[in-house]
Amino acid sequence: LRTRKATGALTRALEEELERMGFVWDAREAVWNEMYAALEQFSRERHHCIVPDPFPENPRLVQWVAGLRKQYKNDALDQEKMDRLNLLGFVWDAKAVLWEEMYVALTGYHDQFGHCLVAEHDPHHSKLAWWVAAQRKARVGGQLNERQIHRLDRLHFVWDGNAAQWLEIYRELFFFHQRYGHCLVKNDSPYHTRLNDWCGLQRKARFMGYLEPEQQERLDLLGFIWDPKEVVVEEMLQDLAQFKERFGHCNVP
Secondary structure (H helix, E strand, O other), X not given: OHHHHHOOOOOHHHHHHHHHOOOOOOHHHHHHHXXXXXXXXXXXXXXXXXXXXXXXXXXXXXXXHHHHHHHHHOOOOOXXXXXXXXXXXXXXXXXXXXXXXXXXXXXXXXXHHOOOOOOOOOOOOHHHHHHHHHHHHHHHOOOXXXXXXXXXXXXXXXXXXXXXXXXXXXXXXHHHHHHHOOOOOOOOOHHHHHHHHHHHHHHHHHHHOXXXXXXXXXXXHXXXXXXXXXXXXXXXXXXXXXXXXXXXXXXXX
């Protein structure tokens, strides 16, 4: 139809009928509208325009948004198109795009786990853990704007790296307590060795007066035993209880 129009082979009546149907004569304009509609649907479903790369559902959309940013940088995009994209909250700055991509990833992490304490040793979220640490450094260096800080605050982001690490391991102890009903962590596995060492550090920190009152309160809620001697006694009682459960008596040879 476009070729026939260009060569004058279409009647005016047919042209008018096609235009009433919304037919776009410019092929490039038609493609642009098609991709815009795809981006609009993406935005409607996800509430943002940060198309991840890769995006298997629509690889063309990834290429298209990258092309838009190049056109914008080279002043090759007309104002009408820019206005339509701005209505969707399109992000033009490539660095801002990376920030938005990682923020979306952190939001997903928060929705799944209920917190933003991404562990550095987590093999499934290593890139996100790096980004989280970078945000703390960026704020100290004055490189985060108020809007970015506010958005991270809404996720209850922990800005103090030491506090974040403390809370991360505290969560491990919390789940240990949920599973076993106590906080007597033994050196019986690599995972427990790390947690056991941390528990020992908390006892030393409290003795030296370095433990924050809020941290002590959190540990007290788990029934944490502060006296190392009492810890030894409780561990021996546990061992004896297990022996009795297995052999039916307490006559340990």
